[in-house]
Amino acid sequence: xxxxxxxxPAKRDEYLLKLYNERxxxxxxxxxxxxxxxxxxxxxxxxxTESRIAGATEExxxxxxxxxxxxxxxxxxxxxxxxxxxGRDQPSTSSSLGQARTPGGSSSSDxxxxxxxxxxxxxxxxxxxxxxxxxxxxxxxxxxxxxxxxSDDWKDDVVFSDDYNKNYIPDPLPxxxxxxxxxxxxxxxxxxxxxxxELDAIVLNGSKTxxxxxxxxxxxxxxRISAEHCSICEKYTLRMKAIRWITGYENFxxxxxxxxxxVEITYKNVSNGTVVKCGNENQEVFIEGWYAExxxxxxxxxxxxxxxxxxxxxxxxxxxxxxxxxxxxxxxxVLEDIYIHLENEKNSHSIDVENYEFTFxxxxxFMEPYDDERVHHFGPLIIFLNPESLKTIKLKLWDDSKxxxxxxxxxxxxxxxxxxxLSYGYYDFIETDQWRAxxxxxxxxxxxxxxxxxxxxxxxxxCVSLSVKDVKKLVETYKQHVPKxxxxxxxxxxxxxxxEAIRASISGLGEFDDPRxxxxxxxxxxxxxxxxxLQFKELEINVIEAPEIERTARRxxxxxxxxxxxxxxxxxxNFS
Numbered sequence: 001x002x003x004x005x006x007x008x009p010a011k012r013d014e015y016l017l018k019l020y021n022e023r024x025x026x027x028x029x030x031x032x033x034x035x036x037x038x039x040x041x042x043x044x045x046x047x048x049t050e051s052r053i054a055g056a057t058e059e060x061x062x063x064x065x066x067x068x069x070x071x072x073x074x075x076x077x078x079x080x081x082x083x084x085x086x087g088r089d090q091p092s093t094s095s096s097l098g099q100a101r102t103p104g105g106s107s108s109s110d111x112x113x114x115x116x117x118x119x120x121x122x123x124x125x126x127x128x129x130x131x132x133x134x135x136x137x138x139x140x141x142x143x144x145x146x147x148x149x150x151s152d153d154w155k156d157d158v159v160f161s162d163d164y165n166k167n168y169i170p171d172p173l174p175x176x177x178x179x180x181x182x183x184x185x186x187x188x189x190x191x192x193x194x195x196x197x198e199l200d201a202i203v204l205n206g207s208k209t210x211x212x213x214x215x216x217x218x219x220x221x222x223x224r225i226s227a228e229h230c231s232i233c234e235k236y237t238l239r240m241k242a243i244r245w246i247t248g249y250e251n252f253x254x255x256x257x258x259x260x261x262x263v264e265i266t267y268k269n270v271s272n273g274t275v276v277k278c279g280n281e282n283q284e285v286f287i288e289g290w291y292a293e294x295x296x297x298x299x300x301x302x303x304x305x306x307x308x309x310x311x312x313x314x315x316x317x318x319x320x321x322x323x324x325x326x327x328x329x330x331x332x333x334v335l336e337d338i339y340i341h342l343e344n345e346k347n348s349h350s351i352d353v354e355n356y357e358f359t360f361x362x363x364x365x366f367m368e369p370y371d372d373e374r375v376h377h378f379g380p381l382i383i384f385l386n387p388e389s390l391k392t393i394k395l396k397l398w399d400d401s402k403x404x405x406x407x408x409x410x411x412x413x414x415x416x417x418x419x420x421x422l423s424y425g426y427y428d429f430i431e432t433d434q435w436r437a438x439x440x441x442x443x444x445x446x447x448x449x450x451x452x453x454x455x456x457x458x459x460x461x462x463c464v465s466l467s468v469k470d471v472k473k474l475v476e477t478y479k480q481h482v483p484k485x486x487x488x489x490x491x492x493x494x495x496x497x498x499x500e501a502i503r504a505s506i507s508g509l510g511e512f513d514d515p516r517x518x519x520x521x522x523x524x525x526x527x528x529x530x531x532x533x534l535q536f537k538e539l540e541i542n543v544i545e546a547p548e549i550e551r552t553a554r555r556x557x558x559x560x561x562x563x564x565x566x567x568x569x570x571x572x573x574n575f576s
Contacts, residue, residue: 003037006181015043016190023221023285026173030180030187037181170224188226195225203236208307211239213256213263217278220265220299221285238306242313244357245300247332249325252296256303257313265299267292297337304342304351310389315357316381318398327406329363330398335381342384350386356438357394358382362447365416366409387433397445452477459487465495468505471541475509475523475534478546482527485546496538520544 005012012033019029036042176183199222202215210216216238223233242257252267263279273288274295287295303309318330358378378395404413415421439459443450452474455461466474466489474489491497499519503512510523519536525547533545 001040003040003181004042005033005037012182012186013190016187017194018043020191020194022283025224025287026184026188026191028286028288029191030182030184033182033187034180170227170230191225192229195222195229198222199229199232208235209237209239211258213258213261214279216240216256217263217265220276220278220302223302234302234305235307237308238303240303240309240311242315243300243303243311244313244315244317245296245338246317246319247330247334248319249322249328249330250292251319252292252334253319254296254300254303265296267296267299269293293334293337297334297341300338301341301345304384305345305349309352311351311353313355313357314351314353314385315394316359317357317396318359318361321399321402323402327403327408329361329366329400329403332361332363339380342381346384349384351384352386352389354389355392355394356382356385356390357396359396359398361398362400362404365421366404366412382434383432385434387437390434390438392440392442393435393438394442394444395448397447450474453481456481456483459484461487461489463489463491465491466497466541468498468501471497471502472505472509474541475506475521478532478534478543479509479523479526482525482532482547482549483543485543485548487543489541491539493539497536497541499536499538502536 005015015033015036016029019032024032173184173188176185198218202210202218210219219233219236219238223230239258240256241259242255242262244253244255244257246253246255250269254265256263256265265279266277268275268277269292270286273286274290274292276285276287276295277283278285316335318332358381360378403409435454436457440462441455441458441460442462443464445464450463450466450470450473456477503518506521510521512518513520513522521534521536522531524530525532527547527549530547531545532543532547535542535544
């Protein structure tokens, strides 16, 4: 018996439009409509979204690691013509399931070697996770509702790729199969046509500007339709004021703000893909074969690559501690994905941002072996910002108080406190234009080690508090590195400066003025023995007098070889 979808194009297209609006990929929609025809079902019998999400809501029991989309045997039949159109070599394995940007990044052999090392490590970690889950499942039995044992088949399904494509284009679709009741080309053509109509509705009168946030969200789906649509979406100007990235334990979020409102996109890892929820919609979109961190990173970079992007704020944040996680830190390895995508664009694209926020974590201090530098991504990510637009940098430290108080860290914490190494104090970015250009740095956490030689060039330094030791080191640094005349260091109102203790501590480094101006402190700079004068107030220290010297940020070509070697080593440590 012939199905109406095969004899009535209008009914078929009506159902395909329903699947398009539910944000199915082309492959998923093709599979769905073929199933409907084979089962003799009609749209009124369908619970497409509910069944699709219900089968994928189990949280994937693994650490968040980057891999390529899962390999689908049918997808090995890659269209030769499509590969030729996009300029891609035919891959040995390809996925018909992932309709998102492929993992992008450096095409250099160095990055490929690093990718191999990461993938090897992650394969072993996933293997360990699976064994643990199998053991747990066997212990719990096989009663109804209990988790079933997981086989080792995932090793055949997951592809660990060491090839990062420069262009972020969707994977080619499989060829038409004569045995399918409806050819995938029919679905593809309908989806492309519908995407074109949706783009026309978004950008009325041929405008290249997208103002509404709900329309920005639509672009995330449209760009996954085809390589052409992916490229088209990047050529629009999106009216956004702020972008905030939030790294979670298992979820990742992108918050986008314009003049009127904020929308949030949430990416959640599930058993065989990612569930994405956009804005306030109840609709959840399931994208098969992609880890949440992969998809979120490529979507974030898509926003960065749109035309004429001007942001008031760009922030990399970490979600608050979740008590069910015990001694675990949020795993910020996802920032590597963002870095690798941006690495390809650094010579042709920079992000215009006025205010930049970054949240650090002390996870590296509690690793075995101790590795303070490894979990550090500020330096590698800030280099993609346009230094000419930067005005403020805000540094935050993730609240780990409930993590490091766990028994497992008891000995490590005692050692760090005893050796005065608990404060975060690792900087690899002091020679970059992006660090030198802004006038304001806002240190939002008292546990930042204040290495003043990294901060003396700022016009305004905001701190939570200043200890007597901090102020003494400040004066010692200003002797070697001349601060800006008129620069200010401010503390928060609840932490006034302990002036009498400060006075006793630094008297040997210079001299305070007579009693009438006892808040003025003068000392000689090593720069031509010229005098520097500091004025102490309850909540701030002002540089009243200082030699005028030329201050220029070093360009990469001017960076001393030994400094450049150190920076390269830091990046290698972070991303290997």
